[in-house]
Amino acid sequence: AQSVTQLGSHVSVSEGALVLLRCNYSSSVPPYLFWYVQYPNQGLQLLLKYTSAATLVKGINGFEAEFKKSETSFHLTKPSAHMSDAAEYFCAVSDAQAGTALIFGKGTTLSVSS
Amino acid sequence: GAVVSQHPSRVICKSGTSVKIECRSLDFQATTMFWYRQFPKQSLMLMATSNEGSKATYEQGVEKDKFLINHASLTLSTLTVTSAHPEDSSFYICSARDATANTEAFFGQGTRLTVV
Numbered sequence: 001a002q003s004v005t006q007l008g009s010h011v012s013v014s015e016g017a018l019v020l021l022r023c024n025y026s027s028s029v030p031p032y033l034f035w036y037v038q039y040p041n042q043g044l045q046l047l048l049k050y051t052s053a054a055t056l057v058k059g060i061n062g063f064e065a066e067f068k069k070s071e072t073s074f075h076l077t078k079p080s081a082h083m084s085d086a087a088e089y090f091c092a093v094s095d096a097q098a099g100t101a102l103i104f105g106k107g108t109t110l111s112v113s114s
Numbered sequence: 115g116a117v118v119s120q121h122p123s124r125v126i127c128k129s130g131t132s133v134k135i136e137c138r139s140l141d142f143q144a145t146t147m148f149w150y151r152q153f154p155k156q157s158l159m160l161m162a163t164s165n166e167g168s169k170a171t172y173e174q175g176v177e178k179d180k181f182l183i184n185h186a187s188l189t190l191s192t193l194t195v196t197s198a199h200p201e202d203s204s205f206y207i208c209s210a211r212d213a214t215a216n217t218e219a220f221f222g223q224g225t226r227l228t229v230v
Contacts, residue, residue: 034218043120043207043223044158090157094219101148102209102219106157 002027002093006105014113019078021108023065023091026072033074034092034102035065044090050074051096061085086112116142118210120222127198127229135193135225137208144210147191148219149183152205164191198229 007022025031032051036044048059055067065076074091088109092102117140127133137147145166150158162172162183170183180202182194191210195202208222 036221041205041224041226044221046218046220049218100211101160101163103160104150104158109155 002031002095002103004091004093004103004105006089006091006108008108009106010109010111012111012113013081015083016080019063019076019081019085019110021076021089021091021110023074023076023105024072025074025091025093027093027095029095031093032096033065033067034094035059035063035074035076036090036092038088038090038107047076047089081110081112083112083114086110116140116210116212116220118144118208118220118222120208120225122225123223124226125228127227129199129229130197132194132196133198133227135195135206135208135227137191137193137210137222139189139210139212139220142210142212143188144191144212145188146211147185148209148211149181149191149193150207150209152207152224154205158207161193195227198227200229203227203229 003026005024034049035047047063048057050057050067058064063078088107090107091105094100094102119138121136147164149161152158161176162170164170164183164185166185185191207224209219211219
């Protein structure tokens, strides 16, 4: 079985500060890992994904994440927060099979203050 | 990227009626689609996995007779909430994975269901 734990349900940063959202996973098979962003009453937008290639993954809007197998982590970072980054962020895990659903963490709400 | 279209985006229905939500993959074939439910300020909970041409696989605790799923073609899956009650009010999101590219899943815009 696969699972994801997102540490911190709410993270607050100042505009221009580093953003760090934590995600740890559990998987009995090599995982695929994803970060999605969700704005109120909208669907999910993919920020980035890890699919067993490079361990440092760069995504959209300046976000990146590093897959660390030894720590079973896939933390999301952004060097400088913008007000527009305020949203809900979900980490998700799946295996490589096309017929497998993504399993989501509980989400982290990111607040950005000016 | 690939597009998944979900319709309607919002629906209000009376208690006891049924509501159908459609999920279409617009530019790829989706052998498998997934239905999630999201309560306010909570995560997405997988309800069922929908396979084209066969019965859906439901997660534990999800009522098959209440949440009817049909996946009649490679581009369309539907979720019907039967005899809806206020506790069924939620945000429902569908997802599809491209059958030829085993990586990311694409999500619909979600449907906000309110049962009054």
